[in-house]
Amino acid sequence: MSNISPLVHARTFTPPVLPSAPAPAHGPALETGTRGKRSLEPESPSSWTLPALPTVPAEAVSSADRALQTGLGSQALRQATDRRIHLAANTSIFPLFHAYRRSFNTPELQSWFLSKGMALSTVVVKPDSVTGSVTRDGVTSVQTFTTRDGSGWWEASARLRAAACGLDPDGAGLPYASLTGSTFSRNAVMRWYGVQPPAGDDSVMQAQQALAAADWSAPENKAELGLRVQTARQAIGALDERAHLAGVLTQHLTDKPDEHAVELAGLAVAVSSSSGLTRNEAGKVGISDALQAYGLSLPKTVGELRNAVRWLTTVLPPPAPLGNYSGLLGHTWAPGDLSAADKAALVAVGEGQTDGDSSDSMLVLLNTGGILDRHTPEQLRTQADHFISQLLSDPLVLLLGDSLAFDQRFHGASGTQQLTDAERKQWIIAAIKLNIDPQAAARPGTIAGYDVYQSGNSGRSMGEVRADLEAHLKQNKFLDPRAAPLVAHLLLASAAPEFLVRGIPDTLRIGSPEWADLRLGVMFAERQGGAGVSRAMSYAQVMALSRLDPRTPEEAAILDNYGMDALLDWGLMQGVYTRPADGRYTPRMYQQAKEAFDAQRTQLLQALNHFNVALPTREKRAIENLQPVFPDLSVEQIKALRVYIADPNERRNKKSSEPVTRPLVETYMTGDLVEGRWMLLTPGQALPKSPTRKTPFDFNQGLSKADQDAIDANVRALNAKIVQLPNVQAQLPAEVDTYLANLKQGLSTVTQRMIANLPLADRQALELGKVELFALREQVDEVPTLDQTPDQVEERRGRKGTVIRCEHLGVIRYFEVFPDKLLIIKRDDLPDTLTLGGELQNHTKVYGRWAPTETKLQNGLEEPFDFMAYSSGAVPRSGVKSPRLIIEKIGDTLPAAPSTEQSDTQTVVPNSFSSARTRSIVDRIMSGNFVHHRDTALKLAQGKLPLEQQRELSAHRDQVLLGMIPFVGAIMDLAQGNIVEGTRGLIIDTVGAVLGGAGSTLSPLFKSTKVVAPFGAKAFRVLEKGVSIVSGFLNPLDGTADLLTGAARGIFSLPKLLDKVPKPLLLTTLGSVEEKMRTCLGVSRALNQPPAAASPAGQRATHHGHNYSVPVQAVQIGTYWYATDPTTHLPIGTPLDGFKPLNATAA
Template identity: 25%
Template sequence: MTAISNSRVSDLHSPQLAKADPTPSPAHLEIATELAGRGGSLQQRGDRKLLEFYTQDLKELSAGNQDYRQATVERIPPHSSFGQSRALLDSILKSPAFQNWAKENDVDLSKEITINLASGTIGFTTMGTKPRNPFDFSPPKPSAGSADIHSFMGWPLLKSAANTLAGSGNVIKFDPATTATRVKVAEIAQFHGHTLPFDSTLSPAEQQAAITQYINKWEHKDDLFPENVETPSQKHLESQASQLGDLNNRSSVIAAITKVADSVVEGLEDHDSKSSLANEKDHAEYNLIIKQRINAILDTPIQIDPASSYFKNRNLKPGVAVTLRDYLVGSGISLPANETELKSIAQSLASPPIETPMHGNLGGALSWPTPMSNADQRALISMTNKFLEGQPERNLLDYLTRGLDLGDDVSNDRSSAIDRILKSPNAEIFARAAEREFGEIASPDVIAEWVLTALYTSMDALGVNTTAPDSSRTKVAGFDLAHVNLSGKNIAEIHKELAHHLLVNKIASVENLELAMEILLSRKAPELLVKEIPDTLVKGTHSWVSFTTAVARLEAEAPGSTNKMTYAQVMMRNELAPITLADKLVEQQAQSDALKDWGVQNGVLDWNSTDSYSEEDMAKVRAAFKDQVDRLNEASNAFAKMPPNLHDMTMAYIKELNPHLSEEQIKQKVLTPKESTFFSFPGPYSLLDVFIHTAQLHKEVDLHTYTSSDKNIDLSTITAPKFEKNFVNSHFEGGLRVYLDGFEQGTQSQVKHLISKLPLEDRKIIEHGKISVSKEVDVTYTPYSQIQEQKDSSTTSVFVQSEVVDARGNKRTHTYEIDSAKNTIRKRPDLDDTRPGPIPDDKRNAKHLVPLVPDGDYKENVLSPWPDNSTHDVPNSFSSEKTQYIADAMVKKINIRGYADELRGTTTFDGEVPFYQKLEDFVLGLIPGYNAITNFIKGNWREGLIDLAFDAFGFILAGAGGAARAAGAGVRTATSTLGSTAKKLLRGAIGALNPIDAQGLLLAGVQEGISYLANRGPEGNNQPRIKINYDPVKIFRNVENATVGSATMQGSMTKIAATQKNGKWYALDPVSKQPYGLPLKDFVPSA
């Protein structure tokens, strides 16, 4: 993918492009340019002019007996800092993106709005247009409303602009009656950090004196900014204006895609390729039509905002449109191949970027685009140890928290606690000491950078100082987060083991344990810091792979963001498919790492200390993972289906043959046989009764043998085919067989999934022990007659006992109960001494374990002990023959097919409960959490579950309205036509991704991908989104003071861009374009 070259600009001005749909005109922003000379820049002259006007207006307004703070002044110099900032906010609120958001949220933009930056909410007056009670015919009544504004696609920009105008406050009010050059006095004061001296109890003379004293403080200065308030730089203001242009471009693209997206498949609903008999030619024809339509859509003209970075970077001409194809390619977005991918682009562009916390992922110099070298890390550990000599604390974290009363911050908001630590006097003392030792680093927060780097390296000294070839990918402070012994454990259990490790090895103190874990995990394992993770999510499952992959995607875009998100928000955000090559590569690499751990924890891969696996090994893992996910997905779909309904099928069949009959007439019981009938039910009957039960008994439907008591049901006009032509019963029986097959296979997969989720110790017990499978029978005797009665204690439980022999030859039995209806597997130590066997006739009421032998052929030794060959031996429990045996036993225990046959032998009528309804009720009782999930999907949240829920197979369900509840995740649909209803989150259920050939990534495409990520990222985020090679010439071609050359990075000479600061060279971040890191020791500019 390449950017639009200057030579092609003229080519883009074609008649077709000239007729492009007019997009909303971008708001005009007057950006001050720096002018050398006596008067200073336009911005400085504007600030000086504003001071003059503001002083005059205050003197005039304060002379009257009124609250001058709310008075409106009109002489706002457009080039002043305030004028430019106010114009930006005005333009954002008038942008198509915000106008659409306001309309969706019923915001009346003709009334005052209040933006609360701390909570991310907006207060407003409603339009009164939202749906109401259909019987309420009163006029719409506007009322006060509030909404979470995080779902606005331009929230980071709006927040930045509002934050500038808010001064030291967190709330700003915007009155549409004002403009960029006509504002309230209080707004000017707030922007400059002033507190106006108004007191209604003062006399006019006293008030005038207070104003005079206030004015005297700055009347002879160059601007209104106090010394402790930083003036917004012109570069910052220009950057914000450019971001608004980019936002307008996104709105234009979304509008263009939304307008035509549905046309991609329009009229193809009945295409031959949709038939079960479709051949390759049909599919090829269908794909060709889709390709042609997509190509036509990609020629759609898009108007580009002149203020946008896209426009500037390509030196485009004002008023000249570009094609949608050129915009996507130039932005690093992969071209869509079908309707789904096209809509994914619109949905992704409509979603706001994720916000990066102030200190990113707390990695400091370890999170630089090129991390601090290992040699420098070791030197920093040494320097830290020397610094602590003579201090009472044993580690740096304890030293930094000395004298700090963090209170509830640690448990309630660890990020705030860490921020307080970084602002402490001890943090500055340490940072200055490090700076004296190593030199000045380029960073907007030097103290935080040094302290965070030292904190991590000092706690992970073992990883920094190791010279072994072993991988450190999964290790933190010497603790292996991917160890096989953590398989089957949830977040709380993993936290507990890590905490124990840190305390035992004296890496952290009890007092600062939570903070230490936050610092260590934020960069190395951020998934362990996500909030509200379900207890049922455990390591070693496909759900864990999906989760960690989703977290990695978000962390690549915004480092440190996921520890402020909930599990539901992470997984909902992950539903946005990657649309750039860079994002696709991040996802593929993240899943590849997760699959390594999954493969080891599931016995597919032999553990390798170097974390190096051949492509053949990874291909085997991907195949095994895909097979497991496919099987579980099929089982999930089987459990989600309803059994075929003979009643509904017969009703539809009768109506098809007799369209003149209503459903009520077909069900009406008005038919009486002229002679005695073979039916046991005395009648009268309905047409439905007769059709169903004559077919079941293989009889003909002969309506001449009945009379109708309803004159409106004339039997002579009703068509009843011959038995051999009545396909309903055969279709029902065929559908029932398919359903029962799917349900039994689903039950097998459920049992396999439950066993494979167990902790490794339990999986080994089952796999390596001598096992038996049984059911529990409740035996009772009737009084007096002492007749024995037997009843299964549970219709859905089987018991697995495993006898294991330890190294000393001691035997021990472990018992597990698997309940498919509850979707649980639990230890039953109370049954360890009970042995399965025949039921004795001992006249005692008791429970007995009775052997349960499944149908099928198995190896003779399937129940025998299997050897445990090594320390890291991990059974492949999901695919084990022992697990299959247990799963088959569960199928036999439930015996759904036998129950169906038993019910089929009964003849019931419409007035009774038919057998297929009884079967349906029985089946639904077997599905774990069916009623709760049904309520959940329908949106009955109080009766159901939470926003997201797991089904029995670890797949995530999103209920009706779930997308709205996940707004905090930043997931937005471009319009209602691109939305979706309750569903399974399929991106969390995908199998193994095909590896992306890194060599196949065209360099130009990667460069634009970096630009795309930079433009979507929040202001000031200088963390790398993806570690890839890039062309510094292309990336920095329009960056002032950037010099391309070579320097040693991570031990090898690398082509980079650098800039000078205080006579030293510093590398430039390819995303933020800002300098970072320590001075380059050997940078050589290119000739």
């Protein structure tokens, strides 16, 4: 079917919730077959949306349909006003009506209506919206919610829309249906049976005649209606099955690592009443068969099990009614698209209308109905889809669209020049876009000459780049500047759709791995769910898509293809290579980008590992040393052991401050655990005592020989263990040094990352300019400079932050760098020169009674820095000044690079993450102002500092780790100290999440090892699969498969490799794999829509040939050749202007 057909885009249903759809409440019992397992909760009738319906004989159905038809003609159709009619259970429509009313009354949907305050009796459901009366604060108004406005309608209404798609094929709208009633809209029933209801009183007679002439019992009608019923009920059943399967699998998840084996082969599960799978005697299906129906293999490990659940609970919104606003403007021509000549004609129409007067421009349509006059730019920006739909629905605008299509002899999806409104709208959209940008859709990321992915946009926020784009569009003299937000939306929808995702955090930077991750998720959504799908999704939903693990090597190849553009643009922005003169990337550039990405990924993973290791302590080291000596005891049991002074004389003569018994661990930590002094007491063991005196004259009566022998044996046994113990005091300094070195390496990596994410101009300045670094500290009060000790100075040092001053091309820049806060702030409010060293003040100090001496006090000044952020975990506050601060330089000045032409330096794109200059800056920060001083860290490790300070350090480590990974919900167990097997590997593969712009939450199901697959771990591995797949991705064979449509740009030059590539096989295989992915996600057209109608009898002969280089089948209409729709085989699009037939075949 044509890519501009409204049926494809408007009524494709999708499952309800992302990232996880709840399993049906009270799920069906789990059958375990040959193995006995814990029984699950019994199945409840309410678990499934649609119960099985009794089979009705065909004769009974025909009879009920005739009765319904007769009743409509005799009573219900006497006037134009719609009314409710009774539907008998045996009618053809009843199974679909039953599915509709059941779907309408699910708890999830009822909760949604309640949350909106919408009266059910007023509800009208359309393909992509719901309208009804809403009462808020006593005020009632009619409101419409759509699948694209973030209201939650698409998530909540999946089952209802699946039923409505079959029940309302024209999309005219359906009312509410109660769960118990059997009455429904007369007009909806008539439309379903193929009879148009009266539009007014003057058309009642015509409707009655059409009803009387209709043959509802004709076999072809019966087959079509039956297919609608079957498709809708199967779609709803598939939703229930996916949720139920996810619930069943979730019950078998454990805290075991991903590599742990699971055994599920004996399980059996219930399936929906519409399922075609073969059931066993209990009416259930083997888990393997149930999973296979959705393209999933039986999980054999915990990791595979988690991935299967993620796939089953991942869903997509329905496609946008107008897709990505490029229904006629494909990146490469395909049947139904406009040719180059068609585009030129539309541009000429726009130019011909203007004659220098912008009021006559095609672009004046953007103010249809006064949209620009009545709304602010922010409203136009945030509700662009709504306003675009509004202006395109104007009758005069639709008439113009029809005229433009007629002038170009365009045939729509019907195979005629009778167009749908959606097709007319696409012509208006194409005209507007081409009048703004005659090269619209020629290259992703380029809009009217503005390159969204240019190196200069690296490090900037999405909002900043969009503002630049709108300013660029305003330079068009024929465009009303107020329309720039709408036009930007129209053009970004196809050129850079990630800009239109809802809820993108302000901290997300273009050119960062998170940005590449976002682009991968958007491409996944657009390719799997349909053009324009991502506009209905939130940032968290898109990022969840990007982190799905491929299940097969072929799926990994698909994801590689989806991420190829993003990786190549990332490499350009990171300075890995320069933009080629002809704009075409090469395989070598791809390899360079991949290697650079992998290098960053590896270093960031190492950093995460370092942050996941706590500061070593004396107690921890002591326990680790004691464990081999007491191999049969747990850590808690070792902590419970106590030692007792064995010599009674020593006990009598000890100081009162020295205890007789002490914990074993504490005694070992302090170095007091020496041979011959102690005996070991187990928990509950009584202390040895001398016999009780019987008379006052019983003196010096010692222990019995047996007791003394037992003590001596205890002491000898403990001595044997003591000699095996190393000196824990001597071990600790080396371990602290290793910890600090690793921490320094980790913080160095994230600081390099922060510098690499700065805007290009700042990166150029740091790379090429003169750079100085400064530390801050508070003054030492009333102590002359000569008398100040290093400890006094260190105590007042602000080690959490460093100031960078950079001078480049006459511009001075300042940055505050907080490595352990993962924060870098540009300061535009500082003076060109900082005052170093504070100020010196003369001070007289008397040394001894008669020796007054003139000394100097070094006092600080009030400086525009928030010193609390430099000395604690606090976040820096803007506009704060701190008193008594001394600024000191760190290391030598880094000189500017050798002078070059200014024009040359402005075009340099430094590879900041890996450059020697960045390493020099970071090394100075880490060596001269590292966040932890060694002596302080050693005291913490030895436990000599207060418990509160130790707790603060531990909490700070957790904050750094949590800051690097936005999936806070998945690692709270780690932060709370609940470290289970495998937790040290928790999400450390998730480079796409590192330093991300915003947090997201994951269900408790994912609280285990390797929660999600990272962007860099599963994408961008094309070269590992060989050159053939690289070539196949970037040089598709004449559009053989649609795999690459809207994805890779054909930007590689591989002429010598093309002859060696088995591309047809590759593309055919990957195309089928892509469709299997759609089936798993519940968005396959085969699942959600009836098969296309067969070609009508007497169709014209089709001819194979090429339109320029694209193979097509075409039909001749008059003197013109038209391409045929690959699905319906009907003529579609405008006449072919380069068709050369090869041969003719009968249709």
